[in-house]
Structure formats: structure tokens, C-alpha cells
Amino acid sequence: ILFHPFSGVKPDVSLEIMKAGSVLRKAKSRMWRGHRHYKLQDDCKTIAYKSSWAMNSYSTCDVEAVREGHESDVFLSVADEYPPERCFTLVFRGRRGNLDLVAESAEEAQAWIRGMQTLIENLQSMGESEKLDQWISDLFLKADRNKDGRISFKEVRRLLKLMNMDMNEDHASSLFRMADKSQTGFLGSEEFVHFYKMLTQRKEVVELFQEYSSDGQTLSHCDLEEFLREEQLEGDRSQEHALELIQRYEPSDTAKANHTMSIDGFLMYLTSADGSIFNSEDQRLYQDMTQPLKHYFISSSHNTYLLEDQLKGRSSVEGYIQALKRGCRCLEIDCWDGSSGEPVVYHGHTFTSKILFKDVINTVAKYAFKTSEYPVILSIENRCSVEQQKVMAQLLKDILGDMLLRTTIDGKVPSVLPSPEELKGKILVKGKKIGGLESLDADNPVSGEVSDEDDSSELRRDSLTTESLPSDSKVSRCKSKQSLTKELSDLVIYCKNEHFNNFEHARIHGKPYDISSFSESKARKIIKEAAADFAQHNARQITRVYPSGLRTDSSNFCPQDMWNVGCQMVALNFQTAGLEMDLNDGLFSQNNRCGYVLKPEILRNSEQQFNPDKPQDPLIQVISGQQLPKVNNKVGSIVDPFVRVEIYGLPADQATQETSYIENNGLNPCWNETLEFAVHTPELALIRFVVEDYDMATKNDFIGQYTVPFSCIQSGYRHIHLLSKDGTSLRPSSLFVNINITEAS
Template sequence: MDPEGPRVKDDPHIKMMMAGSTLRKVKSRSWKKQRHFRLLEDGLTIWYKSRWAGKGHTTFSIAEIEAVREGHQSEVLLCIAEEYPANLCFTLVFQGRQGNLDLVADSPEEAQAWIQGVRKLIHKAENMDEKERLDQWVWDWFQKADKNKDGKMNFKEVRKLLKMMNVEMNEDHALHLFTMADKSGSGALEIEQFVQFYKMLTQRDEVWKVFQDYSADGEKLMLEELENFLMLEQHEGERSSQHAQELIDHYEPSESAKKQGAMSFDGFQMYLCSQEGSIFKPELRGLYQDMSQPLSHYFISSSHNTYLLEDQLRGHSSLEAYIQALKRGCRCVEIDCWDGGDGEPIVYHGHTLTSKILFKDVISTLRDYAFKVSDFPVILSLENHCSVEQQTVMAQHLSQILGDTLLTSLLDGQVPQLLPSPQELKGKILLKAKKIGGRDSSVDGALTDEVSDEEETANSDAETLSTEETPAASVNHSAKKSKSKLSQFLSDLVVYCKSVHFHDFEHSRLNAKCYEMSSFSESKAKKLVKDAGPEFVQHNKRQLSRIYPGALRTDSSNYNPQDMWNVGCQIVALNFQKAGLEMDLNDGLFRQNGCCGFVLKPEFMRDEGTQFSPERPEERQGYKPLRLSIQVISGQQLPKVNPKEGSIVDPLVRVEVYGVPKDQAKEETNYINNNGFNPVWNETLNFIIHAPELALVRFVVEDHDKASKNDFVGQFTLPFTCIQAGYRHIHLLSKDGTAIPPSSLFINISISELT
């Protein structure tokens, strides 16, 4: 069995990749080294090494590559553009937070072979069905375990393979399965026999049991039996009959079963492991929400200090950080601007050792990448520390580089009572910044009303110094500077997102315009949530609020965004560069609605006549608490925590609910000793959800450790409203939020009203 098949390997680009090429790997203007690259026989792995480095080599999988950029499309390749023409250069962009690989070929033909070849392989990997994906995975393990590359695997190699695959198995049982698969009695398995061995090894008794409950003959599900399963277990009601036929057509591998209108166990298992059988309702993955409501009615995926790839003190400022945030669906990015040399404004975290990039390059990057994953508007949050002269340069760059993409005037010429909608603002970039006085000032003017919210934090907040605006070296400077000058040209570009100081909720209710918005440090926002939650909810029905991490988070850590979403804050800015629970929640909330970066708030957070208190969800109109019951049945092929160590994981599953305070809860299973391959828990965890519209559910798998903190294995987070009841698989994600197939959990979910 060769999962690649003859067609791909006959492709001239793939052939050239398999023959191998010497390419220059470039890390900086001075670091350019030759490496020999080739595509391995499995058609899935790229291998490379230095000609001088003895046996040392590196490999990575095509599955890890997200895209190939052609020409000078990275900071590194731009800095050597004079030395190497664009037609020799390309960049491999990896998923998650892994750094890019910048390469230079010897000829345009060789560059094209790699560019086109990798693109074809990515396309093939993305379009595999579940069976092909599993075949590819099995083939990959066979390649890894076949150390002497003879196309066969003896029992000693199989034993090592089981350890690599995270399974501790009784040796007698493993030998028994090996002997059954070794039909020729040669003492070694070829790939086809290895597939049989793998099937026996991965026999899913817990799925087989569910299948048997509905199959009259124990061998297949007739159409009516499958309908019964969909209606009774998967809670599909009336659509079960039409859906049953669709599932057979789509997932049943056996033509004879299809002709009988039946589904075999293989087809049943493939359906359960597919996206349709996953925990996430398929119809809510795409764009399904009303996008014609005012901007203030949506949660907006938002980034803080977007230019940073690492920490806030010495981290690397990079255009790549903007690209990574935008491709994760971010719709509000931040730019900290300071006076630079040669009259060109620069972007960096002021008064720290973070590196600097040019403002105009950031704007060019926004132009190129703002609308790759979503057509809906991008808000550009400006932290402006520049002189009037360089602010005018900024205004020129914004206008010239962005052109018509930049929104510079009211949509219909009328001062609005409500903000425009994401639909009306499609394809537009909006500037969020200070604006001089009213809408008719015409000269460079002083902002004499207040210092910015962030500056005020630096001057008066005893708890922290805001990293947002004023790092340590500039506290005194800021304290003196209560008047700041603003360029009229820059001021004129601010239309619907005018930054204003927040006084209190009553002042806003009586005086604020819908296009005025305030920024709050996390500590100030938390205090308002605690002291005046219902008023904060009302405020956010009309106006945008932006929350940003406090000053002590110099390591780029994050606060929990759920507290802010609970009161309807739209722009809850997180450090996208930092993986962890908080970014899992952000990714989870915005995984719905086509990953477009906008999620419509619940109706009780939009309707002016409805009062809502996160502390007292039971007081709202239409209050309907729900019971969530999760039977954690089993796990499949969990990844090793440390692939190089021999130890097998001792997995446990924890389910965490995030939402209003009454909904915050965690429950976990016991751990299973030494089995990351097919652990079975069969434990039920129960929750009561008081505000289902706001709740997020996070499934976490950890490696139990008696002596120290448990190690993270994988997670998946989704909105409660997107959960499908019934027997479901959860396809786990890495710490970085990237897929780790075929790792999954098998669960049975039931959701019911409290009686």
C-alpha cells in the first residue's frame, strides 16, 4: 500500500523534490547557509541536513505547513532582496506559532518546483477523507518503525513502534496479534499486513458495543436501524431519515453495503470520527449569524501589542506577528507608534529593548493580509506617541498605502445614532485613535480635555503601570504631559472609533456618542464588572469598549477574557503571541460563524429593554438553565508529552466550563495508568449551565503526575451553544491551537432542561 499513489509521484515538481535540492536557508542578512533538502518516499516528510554536519538532520511534515509564499514575502527575504532576486526566493509558513523557513534556490525552475510541489502536497493533505488520513498516518508509523528500510518489520521493531505510539501492551498479546497478521509466517510484516495488525490493535470495543445495540444481525446497520440511532442517540429528530441515507452515501466504504442501503461497522466508525460526528455542530462552523447589526452588538477578536512575537520587554517586533494574528481571525490589531529616524515613524514597545519596525511596513502588511480569512472590518487601534510632524507622515502612509480600504468618511454622510454593521463595513479598515474636538476643527490642535485612559493609568493607578501606553522609563514624562498635540490630518481619519476618556456609566449614558469608545486596563475593567456589572452590560449595547492586559504582564501572559465577555465588552484584547487557556477560550468563542472574527452577542446583551446581571443570571427574562451531562468514554492515540522519553502517558480528562460566575466549574475523570493509545474511562461528569448563551466548554487531557504538575496533552474549546448531543468525537488540538490527528476523545453528551 502506498498512500501517495502513482499520480502524485509522477508529477514533475514532486519528482524534483524527491531527487533533492541544495537550497540556502536564510535567518538574517548575515546568516545564509546551504542545506540539502528532499521529499522522502512517503510523500509526507521533508528532510534536510547540512553537508558538513555528519549524521545530523532535521525533518518536518507537510501537514505542519500552512502555506508557501513566493518571492520576497518575509522580513528576512526582504532584507536580502538586492542579493537574491524574488524568483529564487520562497517562504514555508508553518501552522501555529512555529517560525517560518526562508529559502533561496539556485534557479527559478528549482524554486518553482518546490513552491508548486509543496502547494500540491498541502492541497492533497487538506482534501483527504478520514480513511485516507488514517492510511497516511499508519503508513507514516510504518516508515518510522522500519529502521533498516527493507519494507518489512520484525517483532522487535513492532515492540519499539508500540512504545512510540504511546501504548503499553502485554508482550504476549502483541505477539499474538503479530502472528495473526503475519499470514506468510515469515516473522516480518509488510505494509499490507501491518495495516491488518494496526486494525486489530485499534479495535474500538466501545464503538462496537454502540453499533451492536442498533444492529439486528451484528454486522450492519440497515437504513431504518441507522435512522433509529440518529434519532434516539444523536438527537436528530425528524432530519434523521434523510441524514441516514446521506451518511451511507458519504462514509460507507463497501459498495455492496451501499447497494443494500446499509452501513457496515467500518462506515459507522468513519462517520463517528468525521467532522459530522464531531462535537461541533457543522451548521454553526460556517457564517450563520446576522451581520447587519451595529458593531457594538458583536464580540470582536482582538489582539494586544500585535507587533510582538514574544515578551513585552525584549521580544522581537515583527510584521509576521500581524500576519499570524490576522490569519487566526483577529479583527482589531494594535500599533504602538513612536518618532523614528529619517522622519519615519516606528513601531515597538516604547522604552524597552523590543526591536523596531517601520510604521509604513506594518500598514503595507495590513493591506496585504487584513482580508485573507475574513471580509469583515479590521479596527486599527493606534497608540500614538509621535510628534505632530510624524503623525502627519502616519496619516499620509495610511491614506496612500490603504487607499479606498481605509474608511475616512461617514457611510451616508450623517452623524449616526447607532454604529454601522460589520456587513456595511466589509473590506474596510477603521482607525481607532484620538480625534480633535468636534467634527469640524481644521488646524493642528491640542487635546486639552484629558490625557488618554492609558496615560491616566500610568499616573494614578497604584496597582500597575500600564504597558499599554507608558513603560517605566516614561512615567514622569507622561505625568507632566497632560496636553498632547494631534495632527489634524491623522484626526480626520478617525470616523467611528474616537478614543475618549471614561468618566462613569451615568456620564456615558447622558453624553456619549455611539462612535466614542474607551479603553480600560484589565484591573479597571474587573472593578467595574464587580461593582456595576448590569450598567457595564447596558453601556456596551451602545458603545464599544476595549480591554487590555495590565502592566505586570511583561511575559505577554493574559487575563481571562470571559469576565469581560460576561458584561458585553466587544474588544477584549489578548496577547495572541502567548499560548494557553486564555487564547484557547478566544479561539473557542470565535471558532463559530465562519471564523470571521465577529460573534453576535446574546439578545439580552443587545436589547435595550432587557436587564442582565452576570452575577444574577436567574433574574433575566427567558432564563432557562440547562443540565449538561458528559460521559467520557475513551481516548484515541493521544500524543506523547515528550516524544524522546520512553514513558507512556497516564491520561485524565478534565472538563472546564467558563461563563457567568455561577457557571464556572471543573470536573475530571480518574487517570489511566500507562495508556495513551486507547484509554477507556467510562465516567460521567455533570454540570448546570445558567447562562448557556455565554458559556464556553473546554476539554483538557493531561498526563497525571504524582510528584509534580500534570503535563498538558491536548485540548478543545467551543461555545456551549455549538455542542452536538449524542456520541461524538473531540479532535484534540495542541497548546498552539493546531490539529494533532488522529488524537481524539470519544464521549456521549446529553443536554436537558432542569425540571
Template sequence: SAGSLQELLHVDIKVLMAGSTLRKVKSRSWKKQRHFRLLEDGLTIWYKSRWAGKGHSTFSVTELEMVREGHQSEVLLSIAEEFPAALCFTLVFHGRQGNLDLVAESPEEAQAWIQGVRKLIHRAQTMDEKERLDQWVWDWFQKADKNKDGKMNFKEVRKLLKMMNIEMNEEHAFHLFTMADKSGTGSLEIEQFVHFYKILTQRDEVWKVFQDYSGDGEKLMLEELDNFLRIEQQTGERSAQHAQELIERYEPSETGAMTLDGFQMYLCSQDGSIFKPEHQGLYQDMSQPLSHYFISSSHNTYLLEDQLRGHSSLEAYIKALKRGCRCVEVDSWDGNDGEPVVYHGHTLTSKILFRDIMSTLKEYAFKASDFPVILSLENHCGVEQQTVMAQHLRQILGDTLLTTLVDGQVPLQLPSPQVKIYAVGTDSFSLLLVYIPTFILYLCACRLNAHLLIASGHLIPTNSSKEKEKCGAENCPMASFALFSPLLQKSKSKLSRELSDLVVYCKSVHFHGFEHSRLHAKCYEMSSFSESKAKKLAKESGRDFVQYNTRQLSRIYPSGFRTDSSNYNPQDMWSVGCQIVALNFQTAGLEMDLNDGLFRQNNCCGYVLKPEFMTDGNAQFSPEKPDERQGYRPLRLSIQVISGQQLPKVNQKEGSIVDPLVRVEIYGVPQDQAKDETSHINNNGFNPVWNETLNFVITTPELALVRFVVEDYDKASRNDFIGQFTLPFKCIQAGYRHIHLLSRDGTAIPPSSLFVNISISELS
């Protein structure tokens, strides 16, 4: 680790290690000087106030996602007149953690930090498994070496074991210590500490699997590794070639075979992960109508916190879009100076400008995914500021905003996520196929007051013959939009024609029932349902709801009573084929774990193709009666939970050690909802071993999600969350696999993992 850092020691890194005084900025009025420097491990950034005595803070480069240069945050924009862009930069953290806005004393110092931190982030992101492990061991050595003499005595080692979440018999610990202390000095230097760590982390459960396939107990020859991959990992015909690739990738020795070290490294790598590698990239057919996809969707996207007093922020849109969100919500209200503002109306949430959100969308909408973004616009503005909104939409989004039908024809079905626009090349006059990532504007019904939501068609205030003449086609969808509802007419609300004209494929209509929709609805008509209404329809008319969603888009939103921005279970809505299941992305927990889990596949593009029985208009699938569908084939899922590795501490008190248990939860159609858990292991978060098997029957594998949760058992109160990982059942790889755990926030917590053996079979 130290050696690889030496390679990086170029001028920028040297500036970081020497340290700089930077202004930490939280608001226009809060700008305070802090001394920042990179510690010797090359991974930890330390900072403190020059006047704060011994108090200091640290964070790891691994927590950082990127560095933004200049005034690229709301806070830095607010002080742009005071500090030029050349002095400013923003450190962006993974997950929901707030950004760090900084101002340097000179442009040269700012550039040194910008370029230096970018190099460190790149290094952290491109480390292989061995480098990550070396770095992790180095970090522990640094933490344990309290007096910074480059050595560690037994007293420091005992403290280290507590820090590493392991309770160990003192006599046994001292025995391991003396085995590692080759020089007999009563202390360990870094190389000896690495040896101590290897003794400490010897994994009998991996050694036993290795022994089952190794002829001499020392190594796996190519044929032996091939046998393991075919029999245990079920890799099929390509196992021989795959075995050779794995030896080349993970085996540290040059023997042409795989030793125990290489075998363990393979099992802990992405190749040994539970997630099928072929499902990580873009593997689904993206040419079907939009109604055939689940679409990652956000509710109240502008909020970072709760919807009563929370902070509205452009950062919330950036974070949602970077997570692959493809439907964002904008609640617009009249602003004081003629500029529409966005916030949660009639509450104490802060306000942001509508135009700034459009600029943010223009910049970030297509960085994580090339596929369409649906803008769900909840309009509370008067006609004048609606026109301003329309101008911003057109001027800021420009060509990326879809304002006409894709092929000029009245659609019989919705366009696909691969929205195509044809153009004639001016040089060759040949027909060119040009793909332009496109926004689709969905205009939601307006709110008459704080309590009454009208969900009715109101996009064109007339469908008179004159309007049809203007439109130029008797059956054009733009000429057949519904009149205002009676309630809306009573309120004498008016819609700006400029804004209404931007709605092309997602016309908001009131839901009159499944039979009415079957007979009269158009594919471009879309209804919004509250979570309670959708849940009721799913329970009472699941088959009809599935059919409805083969043709049209439906959007589900959380109850207005969720003032804390909590979420409902999205699986209930996905099980009837609802596409736009909107969640509060700012709120961590089970519901967002499920959303992240479903959309983790297909290159995290925000679109997941529904199973065929939910897209075929003739299929008769009911989530309440899964056994009645054609092709019904339930599967048995057997999970042997073998062990855990380096689980994070929940309670940071020095003597606190976790008592971990593993729970597996299945989410899918009602019949598949299930959970089971292991017993808990006392005082061992470092290398707990369970060797317990949990069994499940999955009736509808295509819709099932599997969530692995690790908790700290507490007999007196509720268990504490340690980590989780959620993925679609169809993305699970059988065999001996590691599950790399995520924090409550959905970010990685390496090297924390579970080691499992998974078997999937048909019910006999």
C-alpha cells in the first residue's frame, strides 16, 4: 500500500500530504477556515480547526464519488461574487452524505487538491482484490499503532481485535502474536502484522471446499478447478476456459495452478459474487413500448429530507439521476419575482428555482443512463408563470425535449425507451438514424388547495372543431384531449397553452375503471394512483390491473400522510405491472433497498423489462393466483449461510462486539412473501460461522427479489442493522458465493461480506 502510494507521489499528492488551509463553506454566512491534509496511508483526509484544540475529523477517499470544479453546487453559487470559480471545488460523497464545499487560497492550490483527490479516487476505484485487502490491513495497522512508532505491542493488538469486531481468548491471541513475532522483540512491524492478519483470517470453511477438489491439498490444477466450477458453480460448458482465466486473474504464484490464497481471492471477487455478471450490463430488449418496463421513479425529488421542514435542493435531483432514476417530480408554484419556484407547497420546506432544476436536468439527466427521463410536473402556477415554465423547458432543454410525436403518426402503442428521431444528412442526402436521449413531459393534475388533489385530464382546455382544424388531423391525440373535470371548471383554473403543448405521450386522465379503460383508453393516457388506491385495486382486481398496465403507464405515489417522507413497499405495485412506482429517494430503508435491488440489473439504466406474462395483452396473470398462469414453474431456493467476514461495528464503544444473525427475505407475489433467519453468534463480527440452511419456494421467480440482511441481535430491544444486499431472484448465481454488503445508505462497506452456498432447483 505504501509502495503503491509512492508511485502517486507527484506534485499534487505532495501538496495534499503537506496540508492546506481551506475555507469550508456551508452557506453564504457560514465560511470557516479548516486545515486539511492527506494522511500517510494515502487514503484518509484529516481536517481540523486551527483553534479547536485536539478535535479533528477524518473521511476516507473511498467515501468520495467525484470532485466538482468551480461553482458547481448551490452553496458555492451563492458566494460566486465573493470567491471566483478558480478557487472553488466540491467533494461529492457516495450515497446520501452531504457534499463538502471548499475554497482554496489560490487557483494553484485549488488545482492541486482537485487533481490530487481525483487521482486518489481513481486509484481507490481501480484497486484489485489483493490491493484492497492490503489497503485494509494497512488501515488497521495505522489505527492500532497508537504511538505511531511503526510497531505494535500486544496491548495494542488486543485493542485492535476489539476494533475489528472480534472477541478472542487472550491466551489464544497471545499465541498468534508470538507466532507472528519472528524477531522476538515483543512487537510487530507491518510485515509481521500482515502475517498475524493472515493467521487471524484463515478461513476453515474455504479451506474445506478447497480440499474437496484439490488432489494434493496444496493447489487446484486446471482440471480440478474446472471440476469445481462445473459441479459447484454451475458454469456449464465454458468452465475450462473460465478456469484458466481465473488462475491468470487471481493466482499470485506462477505455478499455473490455483493455491488456497488465489482460491480465496477468487471467491471474494466480483467473479465469485452472487450477482450474475451477464445481468450487470445492458442485456434486455429495449425496443418494446414504454409500458412494458418498470421505470425507476422518484417522488418529491427536490427534497433531501422530510416534506414538512426539509431542505429542497438541486443536489437531490443530481443524486436521484445518478442512481439511475428515470422519472423525477417537480412541484411548481408562483414565485415572487415572476420566476416559478419548486417546493412542497404550504410547508416550511425551502424553495429552489424551476429554471435551475431544468439546468440541472440538462447537465445530469443522461450521465448514468441514455434512456428517456419522464418529468412529472405538478403544476400550481398561474397562467403567466406556466408560460415562463414552458419557455424554460424549451430554451434550457432544447433538442433533448420531445415536443412532437416520434414518427408523426397517432400512436397505437407507446414508443420504446430507444426513442429514435430520423434526420436527413445534408452531405449525402441519405437517411440517418440518429439517437437523441429524450425527455418526455408528463403534466400532473394541479392542486386546488393544500388538501385536494384533482387527478383529471386538463391539458388542452377545449376539444372544439377549431382546435382540431389547427391540429390538422381529426384523430390526432392532441385534438382529443379531455375537457376539464367539473371540479376543475368550477375553480376557473386556466392552463397555459404553451405548457400544455409540450405534453406528447403522457396525457393525465382520471381513472374510470378497468373496463372503461379497456374500451376507451388510448395508449398515451396515463393515470396517477395513491398507494392505498393502487393497493386496493391490486388486491381486488389484480388480473385486470396487469392487463391495464400492458397498454398504458400508471404512476403510483406515496400517501400524503407520509410527512416524514417514508415509503410504501413497491413490490405490491410491481406485482401488478405498475411501471412508475414513485419513492422518496432521500429516505433509506427496506423500500429503497428493493428499488435499488430491482434496478441493479440491466446496467442500472433505470428501465427493467417486465416478464412476458405482464407484457402479452392476451396473458391472464394474477399475482393472487400465480399457479393459474401458462408456464407456471415454481422453484426451490436453498441458501446455506456459511460465514460472515469483517462485519462493521454498530456500537462504536471500545468493548462492544456484535452478535450477528442473517435473515433472508423474499419479496414478490403475495404467495412468495417469506423470511427466515439463522441463529445469532455471540461476540464475533469478524469471522462468524453459522453453517445453517434456509429454504424457500418461489412460485413466480420472474418477479421475486431476495434481500439478505445482517443484524446485531439484542434480546432486550430491537436488533440493530449491520448491512444488506438485495437483488432479483433471476440474477442470482448458484454455488459458493460471496454477498458484498451495503450500508443502510446503499453504499459499499468493503470488505464486509457473507459467504453462502446457493442451490436452485425445480420442485419435484
């Protein structure tokens, strides 16, 4: 019997209620009144429901989380209509919209919440072998179109197309006959597993295994030790590590007892986290977190409230949840006067929807430290009246409570910023301030005037024309001063917005807590004209860079140029997938994804001149690919994959090379091509592996990618587990490579 992903789930009352089915209301708006019958199927893999026109279903494997109560924009907008104890939200992976449901009773809602949590936890606890078995099980079910528990050769041929492979029919038929032990002309589930293993046999792995096997059948712990030392460059711990790997990955108890590893165990090791290109030591919290804040790259979001474009897109608290889950530590909140004295958040002077400021802060309070315990910075763009600024300040204090940093940590004016370690669990407000920290204890006025030179004013200057804006937003943009209330000003401690005049002025007059913001175009101009001065400035103070206001589609600029000169807060539109977010995710994938990455020493010393060390020469042998996803859902459409390796870093290190493409094979393409690079400053470099579907006539289609800091790469034979355009896992899709890094003489 094929492995079933939920076969190990113990009998559960909640799951039984879900299987019996429930009439749930799908909440979309106050006006929508749709009721549907939702039912968990017996296989626990799908939730079926009937709409007005057809039967539909959701895969439980696609559900990332279940939220209880009013934790979505829809529920927040109709909070008075649905009691929170009857409400829950299913959150799907990728960019699929959430599903907001209302049960008939609190007890029924709890059953669905607990049941979904059980299914999610079961999936998360599955090992790599179980995940692969689940994938094979899904293939069998797809092939078995008439659901009789067996598949014909005709169904197998169709399956091969679904699996992204155009195999010679004679060869496929031969494998089918070999797997058909019962000689019935059909494959049962166990026979299909045998067929799949023959189909996906990794010739390149078998050859590598036999090269180090003393008897051609197994790897003794000495054989494995030699492989780890010679190929994986793990000489310091190879003997002890070899025994650990056998115990961890060898499926045979007999082999374990004999301290040997079979080909199955060897393949399991190579596809595991231990065999990943990303050094697991660098995925833990390994960096010094006691340096001043200015010495870190800080994962930062722009227009965090937007899920779409910044002209007509939807504003949502979901933007804050998703950014925080990705390790973002600096969130942007654009605040404007709302009706009934309630400040709202939206992209001003546009048609984007509005959400309540208090809902944003409630969301931040709940999710701020679920992914990382290090400080969260709220970059507040304040366009509110004095009256509503007071409301904002009170909401920040009431909702965030002790999490909100309201005084310096030692009660003194800082000569240097505190560290992420000292600010653990704290939320900082970044914004305008009347005076400086030196005047905290003085008799400040109730309100004061501050410069209007900040992100928003510059964004408006290079953004939209007044003719394209809503009629109520055609206001003067020439204001040079804005009234700021003392209540809000006092909440700005270590992150004061300060207009940038020039580097000399900042060096003489700048305070440690001053933060200057630059549009991408202004930052690029400075980098072109005075990169060394910019780097030295960023060794003294924090700089934030944000996308141009002309990017109405919420696209992003390449952040690497800004990181190269030490800009700490390079704010990107997290809602927009692509190369730029791949680089951001890649940089912050290290150091336990805590949202803070210690800058290289050369960018932390304001007096030191940049002088790159000897270059490193990585040789990257792109060997093969495994189970690459289809890019076209048509049965007969099969990818022609090729791999592009891209280096991002200092200009001298930027490079791109490609393999040739393989025709009609997304299942197990083999390239065996070696690409050579030279990297002069590895501590600033990122390496991106991209797989695309070659097309002679049109633009190549994206298949998957993986981006990793160059300094976190493990040498040797490694697997690269590909990610989708949205940054979600594409397992079991992977690349198999051999990395050899040498230092230039």
C-alpha cells in the first residue's frame, strides 16, 4: 500500500466532524451571504465544497495556517456581524487568497480549527522520505483515472507527460513490463513504486556511490568518511560525522548495525539538509548580535500595507503578517486622517483601499516576534492632523504596551546606537521628532513644526500628476513644514527621520539616532559620484533606501547596489515577486532568518578604505535536475530546461553563465557542465541558481530558483532545493551540483 501522508494521524474527534461536513458561511463582505457545505474527504487530503455551479475542492496540503477569530480584513470590516468565536481563516501558500469562514457555532468552529491544525502539524513533521512517498502517492492517484487501484500502460504514458518527461515509448514499455510482476498488464500501487524507482534511477549518484564503495554494494563508515573528506571537504569531523549520517539516513537497520550505508541511504543523505548547498551552521543564529544597529543589514519593507500595485491596489493587514513571517524587521505605515477621528493607512493621493491604523498595530502586536525575537521598527509616514496624531500615539501605547520602546534603554542620551540583542522584544517607532533625545526631559511644547522633507514628500514629487489623482487629493504639495504633536514625537527614540544635506554636514552634526531616507534614484546618483563617502557615512549612521514613486506597479529595484555601500534599510515591496525579492530572501536566509545580518567588517569601519582580498574562484558543475515542475498545464507540454548561475555583489563580481538546454525532459535532465567564476569580495556576494524553460521564439519561462549568500555555500556534491517565484518550496524539484571553491594565487 502506498504511503499516505495522513495515515499516521490518530483518530480525532475534530477530524471526524470535518469528515461529516459542515455548512459554513464564506465571508467576503457585509453584503455577501453565501453558505456552502464543506466536507473533509476520507483521505484527509482535500476539502470538498459545492458552489452554485460545480463541485470544487481545496488541498489541505496547500493550507499554510489557520487563524482563529477576526484576523483578516474581511472579518475586521464586519466584526460587529460575526462573533469572533465562530470565525476562522484558512491561509494558503503562495499568492492565493485566504478563505474566511463562519461556523454555525463556536464548537463547530473550534473543531475545524483544531482539525486543520492537526493536519498542518502532521505535514510539517514529515521527513524527506515521507514527503517523497507522498509525492509518489499523488502521482499514482493522478494516473489512476478510473480509480480502480491500478494503472494501465496508456495511463502511464499520460502520467509521464504530467511528470514533465517525453520518454521513448519502447523504453517506457520495457520498464512497465519489468514492474508488472503480476503480469496482468496493469500496475498496482507497490508495482508502481518499483516502476517509479526504475524511472527515476539516479545514474550520476550510483556512479558516485560506486566510486567510493569498497565492495560496490555499500559504503562502509570508512568509505563514507573518505567521501566526506575528499569531496565534501569535511575533514575535521569526517569520522564522527560519517557514523552520525549512517544513523540518520540509512533506512536498513541491518546496515545501521554494521555501520554501512546503502545507495538508498546515500541518496537520502545527499537530498537532505546535510547535503544541501546551504551550510546548516550558517542557518542558525551564528552572528554577533551585540554590535550597534548601524552595523547590520535590516530586512525592510516598503508600502507594507499593500498587496498589489500602489495606484489602485488593496491595502491589508495581511501584508504586515506576511512580511513579519518572512523575517522583515522594518515595516512602513502611511498614516492619514480617517473619518470619525480614526487614523487610516493607505497610499495617499491614490485609489488604494484604506485600513484602520489600530488594526495594523493590533496585527503587529500579535505577529512581531513570532519569526524573530529581534527589534521591529515601525517606519511611520505621518500625514495626520494633530488631533489624530494624538490618537495614533495613544493606540501605539495602549496596544503595544511594554513592547513599545518609550525611553532609551539606560535612560541616557546614546553616543552609539544599542544592539539588536539589547533591543530584543522591542518595537521602535521611526519618524519625525521635535528636537532630539537631548531634550527628552525638557519642557517641550505641546506640538512643534518639523521639516516635511522625507520619503513621502519626495515620492509625491516624482510620482503621479494631480490630474490622475482622486479629486479630494488635489492638494498643495509645497508644504515645507508640518505640525507634530509631542505625544507622537516622544515615541521616536533611536530612529529619528533627518533630512540629508551632505556627507560633511552629517559627519559634523549627525546624531547616532539620525536616519536619512533616499529614493533609489538619489541613492544611485550618490553611489555613482561618491560611493566611498556613502559607505563611510553608513558606517556611522543608518540609511534607508526606498523604491521610486514612479513604480506604480509596486516593482522593485535591485538592492545589491545599496548593500554594496552599507545601506542598512533597503526597503522593497514584499508583495512583488521576482529577482529583487529573491536577493532579499537570499541575504536574510542566513543567521536564523532573524531579519538582521551583520555587515562585513569593511563596511563597519568608517575610517578603513575598501580593499578587496584575493578573489575566490568557484567551479560549479551543474550535474542534473530532478522532478522539475511544468510551466504549462497542457498534458503534452514538456519543458526544455537550462540552468543559469548568477553572481551578485560588487560590480567586479557581477557575472552570469548558462548551461545548454535539454529537450523534453523535466523529470531527470542531465547537463554535466562546469561554469567558472571569480569572486573578489565573497562576503558581499550572493549566488542565484535559476532554471528556465528554453523557448526559441518567445521569452523563456521561469521554472524555479534558489539564492544563497556566497559565504554560506558548502563545497562538494550538493542538492539545491528550488523555490517558486513566490519563494515557496517546489519540493521535490532540485538541482544536483558539485561546488569547488579555490583561492586565486
